[in-house]
Amino acid sequence: MSRKGSFSLLVAAVVSAMSGMALASSVRGKISGQEKLLPDVYAEASKPDSHRFTWREPSPVVRAEFRSLTANPSRDVCIAAFASGNQPPHPPILVKVTGGHTNPTTLVVAPGTRISFENLDPFPHRLFVVGNEAWKAEDMAAGGRREWTAAQAGRVEFRDQLFPSVRMYIVVDPQVVDVAFPARDGSYALNLPAGDFVLKAFFNGRQVGRALSVSSKEKGNLDLKEPLNVGEGGG
Incomplete structure (x- = not known):
């Protein structure tokens, strides 16, 4: 195949990929209640019979909400979008x-x-x-x-x-279509095609909070007003 022919195929592939992306919209939302989530390993390490000891002296210059051991949303919380079919x-x-x-x-x-x-x-x-x-x-x-x-x-x-x-x-x-991991401020974004989906949050391998139904459009972004409260049912 000539160099010109290879270049034409490359351009066609890029255009095809961009066309597919154009059919998807960004569904953007936030989570709340993440401060109530405690990873299993933290809970187990705190038990006396685990023999995993640590010594920490709280610093007065660190705000109270940052002194407790809680989940790191960008690592520990997974937001998944589910469709009706496989x-x-x-x-x-x-x-x-x-x-x-x-x-x-x-x-x-x-x-x-x-x-x-x-x-x-x-x-x-x-x-x-x-x-x-x-x-x-x-x-x-x-x-x-x-x-x-x-x-x-x-x-x-x-x-x-x-x-x-x-x-x-x-x-x-x-039935999972796409997943996202929240940023430190709890915000997340999913790339979904046009259609109806159910968003669920997972922590410690289990669903936390209530599911949220959304309908994405063929073009444009969808900003969700209702946050996913992952603190409900978490632990």
């Missing part, structure tokens, strides 16, 4: 393992989606799926990766044999 697998997703946790810690995907775990720490990790011998603990060296593909619908829990603070949940649902 969806194809999502593009491959990278999950980073570093700093005593995964990023993200909760994820919602359609069956067939491939997840790639990458170790960004200078020491090894040994991830495994709870109750699944097919994906058991194996050494993942610094800079190394392990692959996992979502199969059937359900809730899958990942842990680390070496670091008990590393815990991740993946919810597999055939």
Whole structure:
């Protein structure tokens, strides 16, 4: 194929991708109540029989709302949009393992989606799926990766044999269209085609708060006035 022909195909592909994007609108909203969410690993570490002790002296210059251990929305809360029919697998997703946790810690995907775990720490990790011998603990060296593909619908829990603070949940649902992770101020945005959808928030691998029904348009943005209160039913 000539250079001119290759360039024409590249332009056609770019135009096709942009046309597909034009059919989607940005659904923008916010969450509330995130200060009430406490990750499982924090709750377990606070128990005396866990033998995980820390010493902290509150600083008077730090505001009270920043002194308590709560969820980090951009890592721990996943907003998922669901359609009425089954969806194809999502593009491959990278999950980073570093700093005593995964990023993200909760994820919602359609069956067939491939997840790639990458170790960004200078020491090894040994991830495994709870109750699944097919994906058991194996050494993942610094800079190394392990692959996992979502199969059937359900809730899958990942842990680390070496670091008990590393815990991740993946919810597999055939009707999930897109997901988003809120910013520090609670804002999030989803790219959805025209149609009716249900938004749900997930934390610790479970739905928190009430579902929110939305109708996206073919063009333009949709700003939601009602926040998703993730503090209802969270824990």
